[in-house]
Amino acid sequence: MATIxxxxxxxxxxxxxxxxxxLVIVIGLGYFISYYYNSPGILYFAIIFSxxxxxxxxxxxxxxxxxxxxxxxxxxxxxxxxxxxxxxLSITAGLPMPKVYIMTEPSPNAFATGxxxxxxxxxxxxxxxxxxxxxELEGVIAHxxxxxxxxxxxxxTVIVVLVGFVSILANIFMRGGLGGGKQDNNKGGGxxxxxxxxxxxxxxxxxxxxxxxxxRKREFLADASGALLTRYPEGLASALQKISGTxxxxxxxxxxxxxxxxxxxxxxxxxxxxxQKQFGxxxxxSGLFSTHPPVAERVKALLGTKI
Numbered sequence: 532m533a534t535i536x537x538x539x540x541x542x543x544x545x546x547x548x549x550x551x552x553x554l555v556i557v558i559g560l561g562y563f564i565s566y567y568y569n570s571p572g573i574l575y576f577a578i579i580f581s582x583x584x585x586x587x588x589x590x591x592x593x594x595x596x597x598x599x600x601x602x603x604x605x606x607x608x609x610x611x612x613x614x615x616x617x618x619x620l621s622i623t624a625g626l627p628m629p630k631v632y633i634m635t636e637p638s639p640n641a642f643a644t645g646x647x648x649x650x651x652x653x654x655x656x657x658x659x660x661x662x663x664x665x666x667e668l669e670g671v672i673a674h675x676x677x678x679x680x681x682x683x684x685x686x687x688t689v690i691v692v693l694v695g696f697v698s699i700l701a702n703i704f705m706r707g708g709l710g711g712g713k714q715d716n717n718k719g720g721g722x723x724x725x726x727x728x729x730x731x732x733x734x735x736x737x738x739x740x741x742x743x744x745x746x747r748k749r750e751f752l753a754d755a756s757g758a759l760l761t762r763y764p765e766g767l768a769s770a771l772q773k774i775s776g777t778x779x780x781x782x783x784x785x786x787x788x789x790x791x792x793x794x795x796x797x798x799x800x801x802x803x804x805x806x807q808k809q810f811g812x813x814x815x816x817s818g819l820f821s822t823h824p825p826v827a828e829r830v831k832a833l834l835g836t837k838i
Contacts, residue, residue: 670767677756
């Protein structure tokens with residue numbers, strides 16, 4: 532039976548497994564492109580460029596995300612209760628007090644960002660503050676603080692950069708055409724060529740699936756960690772149900788940052804029992820491409836029931 536304790540270990544193992552697969556795809560893609568054009572420099576450039584992008588995203592990811600979300604720093608006097616909740620839970624979690632930001636949005640949602648716990652930010656929408664009571668809001672804030680404590684934010688930022696880099700490489704290769712590559716008529720070279728072409732075509736799909744899978748697993752882990760922090764999993768479970776019940780999309784949802792939010796900013800919670808009954812098989816398939824697991828599954832995991 533899955534509990535808030537066993538869920539943590541389970542999802543940490545799966546996350547590292549998926550990370551390993553992702554790195555293998557990136558290395559294989561870079562190697563094939565350099566082999567095809569008989570230019571080791573392409574592989575070296577790919578490695579250097581990816582490192583540069585990671586460093587850039589590490590230092591400026593929080594500013595980029597906050598700007599894209601339209602978040603503004605909240606004043607203490609205007610949001611005293613919210614500040615106290617964040618401050619108290621930060622002390623309990625052993626984390627520095629993060630900055631608090633507000634998004635003027637009727638859609639109830641929240642996210643955390645920042646390169647580390649010393650430079651972290653928690654942002655919530657005005658819609659979230661309107662519909663949640665204190666214990667529910669504590670559950671949401673604990674969830675976001677868990678993302679900070681578990682270093683999820685940096686991981687998810689790096690994954691976004693790497694996924695984008697792989698897509699760029701694949702696009703450049705495909706636009707460049709198949710002419711001019713290394714000519715190799717032996718059987719081994721032909722097989723490698725076929726495998727490489729398949730890798731180029733499928734890499735964007737594989738990397739996107741890995742990105743989404745890591746995001747989904749991290750949501751379960753943050754739910755579990757947040758429940759441990761408040762010692763009241765019912766609060767977060769109730770908050771998730773309220774958030775999913777509104778089903779209000781944000782004004783300008785963005786695919787690049789969707790995985791950072793506690794719930795899908797597109798308003799798709801994957802929690803409609805009627806849809807599941809009518810399109811059960813299609814629903815499961817489409818769930819692979821969702822940045823968040825269904826709310827019903829998250830609530831079951833929080834309350835210690837079997838998934």
